[in-house]
Amino acid sequence: MKETLAIGIDLGCTNIKGVLVNQAGALLHERKVQTIEHDEKHWKRAVTEMISSLESKAEINIANIGLAAPGLANDSNSCISFMPGRLPGLENFDWSKHASRQIHVLNDGHAALMAEAAFGAAKGVKHAVLFSLGTGVGGAVLIDGKLYQGAFQMAGHLGHITVDSGAGSRDVTNMVGSIEDAIGNVSLQTRTYGRYTDTNDLVDDYLGGNVLATWWWLSAVQKLSTAVASTINALSPEVVILSGGITQARDALLKPLESFLDLYEWRPTTRKAEIRLAHFSDLAGAIGAAGFALTKNQ
Secondary structure, three states: OOOOEEEEEEEOEEEEEEEEEEEOOOOOOOOOOEEOOOOOHHHHHHHHHHHHHHHHOOOOOEEEEEEEEEEEOOOOOOOOOOOOOOOOOOOOOOOHHHHOOOOEEEEEEHHHHHHHHHHHHOOOOOEEEEEEEEOEEEEEEEEEOOOOOOOHHOOOOOOOEEEEOOOEEEOOOEEEOEEHHHHHHHHHHHHHOOOOOOOHHHHHHHHOOOOOHHHHHHHHHHHHHEEEHHHHHOOOOOEEEEEOOHHEEEEEEHOOOOOOHHHOOOOOOOOOOOOEEEEOOHHHHHHHHHHHHHHHOO
């Protein structure tokens, strides 16, 4: 009997990541290309070429294909129905029709948590939340071992929690002072007065002792900690998972975050929510999309 395989694509605003996995979630092949967000023809073509490339590695036709992207998926999971301000041309674009084959579409934060719940950092956990830290900030919620999507599949948009109600700018959801604007790459150039365009460079300078980099980085992490602590108060998870490209900072992120949580997290029984890095790191969205496709085709 041939092994059941799946392809997962994570369409981000910065990069497009693709994986070929088996039914147990084992990574067989991976690919990554730059998105070029405002070149619609490029990233649509890049997605279909990536699917073809991964399928050629399998040497068989793949029936299980999932795609994760920012925004709200429609009820049939055939497209992203709502994503203002990002990836022009994404909204209501039917990927199955475009590729002439079935592609199951879901929110990228939801996909990342599905990967971790099935195969990674949330495996065996009943209650968890995930913050995906990248170009924007996504998220997802696991309650009683199940992905909680809420009405209109809007649940889990943790990046749009307010951490600075006095801020003048509003994010893509019209939320003022969101954690997405506080730490996401989307706002980095603005909040560092043009000094940085990549969080990795900011973190490198922070580790090197640069005063301004230290101020900007620790201010962002402090705001993240208030969002994490607020979410813990609201949902009482066992585990908080951090995924996405910004988690490549590792200890430069985790150590100050834990210090701030020592100040803010409510621990009435001395127990605290465990902070874990995603097992699949920046591939979580793609692997979760593949896992989602597998569940849809069972």
